[in-house]
Amino acid sequence: MKRNLYLTTRPVEEAREIYMDALGSSAEPKTETVRVIDALGRVTSEAVHAIYSSPLYNSAAMDGIAVISSATAGASEASPLTLKAGEDYVIVDTGDPIRKPYDAVIMAEDTQETEGGMIIRSAAPAWQHVRPVGEDIVEGEMILTRCHRIRPIDIGVLLSGGVTEISVFAQPKVGIIPTGSEIVEPYEDPEEGDIIESNSRMFEAMVREQGGIPHRYDIVPDDYEEIKASVLRALDENDMVIVNAGSSAGTEDYTVHILREIGEVFVHGVAMKPGKPVILAKACGKPVIGIPGYPVSAYLAMENFAYPVIRRFTGIRESDERNIKAVLSRRLVSSLKHREYVRVRVGRVGDRYVCAPLARGAGAAMSMVRADGFCVIPQETEGYEAGETVDVTLLCSPEEIDRTIVCTGSHDMLLDVISDMMSGEAEGVRLSSTHIGSLGGLMALQRGEAHITPSHLLDEETGIYNVSYIRSLFPGEKMVLVKGVGRVQGLMTAPGNPLGIKGIDDLTRVKYVNRQRGAGTRVLLDYRLKQAGISPEEIDGYDTEAATHMAVAAQVAGGEADCGMGVYSAAHAMGLDFIPVGNEEYDFVMRPETLELPEMQSFLRLLTCEEFKAELEKLGGYTAEHTGEIRQIIPE
């Protein structure tokens, strides 16, 4: 097959260094003069010095009277002194000039007005409550260094120091070219084979956040000459250019060839995952970067390679990166061949941060929205064991993390509903849920990696949900069970149930999609199969795992499977047929101290509020008889 070959795959830092060196003066910042009142967020290109002193003159630091200090000598409680208006004193407000012969201020509180004068009861030393000229800012003093990003307070001080215009780095214009014959604009109706173009819009926002001015071009189909023409035009109109997709080694990946023709390619392929197919080039004396098409790859490639170039132009020195240390909840294996960025959810449980890995595919953009940060596994490292402390680069603020309930366990759509309602609370509480099934969740809770675990584990012997599992996993510990909802589990089929599935017995003749090991729904299936005397081997697709009810529903709706087990609300949301199999109890397990958290109070309040009940009604398939009831689980 005719495909590109990566000549080399370079380590991230090496690639960046090679490129920044190669760019040299191709990414030199330009400067411009702006009004101070328009300068918020801009970056100084040179030091700024005060033109005036502040205060400009000796001035009153208090409301009161300006006096001649020598004329107040001797005044005391025992022998008060009466000063004559206009002669011995004048009334001043804070900021008023203190002119000769006055040289001190007595506070209003310490004076008493009287017929023909003002009584004082203590002497004022010279300069009392007077701000001398230049006390705050001295004429000629350096107010700001170069490369300083202007904050509101800087604007105030610059103006006070008589500075009305400053020299700042010009915002770089960044051309963004989406390419690909299969991509369509978001507002068009996509058909099979179409991919909605979204990366370029994410890039626009990223460029804006970094202080650049994005200029997005129309989508260019996979055509060598058309892409080349668009790149040349963008190079002419911008300071740097981003070409999206076509940066890999596929049959229609033209970018690297075009950049070789019109300029120079310094790096093609970087040892990072996701994000390997990056092109770092220069053409017409300007930086051009080829960014891969998968959204997560695209995001990471932008951050690692486009940001440093944009920062060269903007002069912004600090990165907004926020890093914390967190305890890893699951083993993470990675290859020595690349640096890997793994999306994680982060929460503070007790006095430590814990992080749980999310989906790792380059295409799983939604997992980036749900992620709180990235755990970076360095090249030359095979990964980390569960329980190791790792570095996490946050995608949100540490304060948000501190206000987050970490919910790890079984999946239900009502978690989204509560999460949404919690976000609306004035305190901005968050619910961060990871779906690893009931049993996995209880084990995470045991290891102190979660606040609460939604669970629906059936004890086959007693028919009671959750309690026996909690007792066996937390021996000797007092635990709390907050009753959640009753929900209907059942078999989801295509609309109209074309295969006529009536129950568990029919599963041997259809293509099934299962839930992952440890999921309560899978436990229920196994229980029912056993009752029916069916062995898992008899079911086609028993080993096909999906992580959520909605993912099962989507596979059935998409035709990849004929049938899957899940809750009614998921079937309802995807317009599927639903054959009830049984009612179960979906509860929340936690340690007693978790109940004390203010975030948990908010969770409990919302569980029993009217809006939540209405939402359950809308989703369908739930009962809320005992919702919000707190049960103490005492060890036997």
Added chain:
Amino acid sequence: MKRNLYLTTRPVEEAREIYMDALGSSAEPKTETVRVIDALGRVTSEAVHAIYSSPLYNSAAMDGIAVISSATAGASEASPLTLKAGEDYVIVDTGDPIRKPYDAVIMAEDTQETEGGMIIRSAAPAWQHVRPVGEDIVEGEMILTRCHRIRPIDIGVLLSGGVTEISVFAQPKVGIIPTGSEIVEPYEDPEEGDIIESNSRMFEAMVREQGGIPHRYDIVPDDYEEIKASVLRALDENDMVIVNAGSSAGTEDYTVHILREIGEVFVHGVAMKPGKPVILAKACGKPVIGIPGYPVSAYLAMENFAYPVIRRFTGIRESDERNIKAVLSRRLVSSLKHREYVRVRVGRVGDRYVCAPLARGAGAAMSMVRADGFCVIPQETEGYEAGETVDVTLLCSPEEIDRTIVCTGSHDMLLDVISDMMSGEAEGVRLSSTHIGSLGGLMALQRGEAHITPSHLLDEETGIYNVSYIRSLFPGEKMVLVKGVGRVQGLMTAPGNPLGIKGIDDLTRVKYVNRQRGAGTRVLLDYRLKQAGISPEEIDGYDTEAATHMAVAAQVAGGEADCGMGVYSAAHAMGLDFIPVGNEEYDFVMRPETLELPEMQSFLRLLTCEEFKAELEKLGGYTAEHTGEIRQIIPE
């Protein structure tokens, strides 16, 4: 005197609570629909759900060939299989749809093209390298909760999920009214008695940062009716109004009276310092806040009271506050009567953060620019001892702090020059200097609260600078002295030296301004006075202290003093006459391990670079013979 009286002075939280409760629906957010591509930084007013699944169809996850899994069975290294094009396989790029009968993808790398077909060497199980429909986003799935601030990645995912418009909170319009007969616009030429209006411009920037739309009105003089008319107009045109200054209890402070007339005042006076004279009111059904005039008070009042109201409108839940723990370098005394915000410089020395208090005046806006954060002393607390660990709210990022050299000791203008040059370094290194004199600096160094101390302490017996002081303060320790500059110290007088000052002997007949205790310049003065047989009591102004050379120069230039001692560069900068008194050595003291810090390498490099020498030349009064030389100080 006719003045307002504060009825009560309320604790900060109580004031805020009273006000937010009183506002009720007067600060209810409005919503609007925006295009997703314009939504960066906006805040969702309701949960957003996916309209399409992503991928929209089963698609190739790799570049390669789509195959029929059953037709690949049996292929192995030992018995490769040749597939027929168009029949057994089709070539696919990543993202291409996988249509029936194809159900798996083999990577390009694992295939070999041949006459009439493609050779494969392993079987492909069904669904290998195929992304099923909805793998990333499932139709109907909640993508974002309400109250979520849109990030670039959200824009990408929303568009991928078929969402092109979302409902967000409208940005509140905030009217800003600067009042005061003494204030003038920045671009006007100020005269004595004028104050340059800068607060309203700072407020504009603060409102923008918080997601509001500022609307600044013209300056209104201190006139009851004029201010009232302006407030009424602003209330009509905005969602909330900020009135600046006139919020105190001075003779011309009308704001509270006006707000009582046209609305209701809930709080007048808050127990915080700076920032006490705050007015929290409602008029025409909208929030109105009176903010004090001193810049630091204004900043803190905005942050504590205007921000929460703006956030009610914007729906933004998280604050950008960044807090750290730091060790306090100096004792901080405060009153039980109020919560005090003390500006501090912060640095990381070794493995802990240390913070040094800066000027505390409400008018010292420049100290806010120089500050890295606020240390908050709670009401009911009398302050903190040196060495205590305190909470600091940062005004910059923790990463900036980590890249900061903490420089505590003697002041010289060349520190500004180096600081500016360091900011220009690609790594964004910072120099944070606090001026507490040479001796105070060495003591801070001793306590591990500084990286380096600029010092010029003369040993009167040996005539050698610094070394003996270091040996006695760091007994038994190896230390490093980096040679700085030689500099001329002298007496600064008004231009033309009107009093004919020739030297130390003349100080008995003039008004003097001194440096603070522990300053090398004061040590030098004392030494010269002793030589001349003059006692400090003979000098008028010996006890008047200024903290920097420039502050001394400003007092002389302003006429508050006739004469002060300082370096030539300060006299030169302020256009003063200068009578040389002696040459001295201004060096940098540090521990040996400090030399290893990358930031220090950058400092040393800049000390000896050409640009720095040229700047010294420009400042005047310096020699740079040994600049940058490293001397080991071995204990005796």
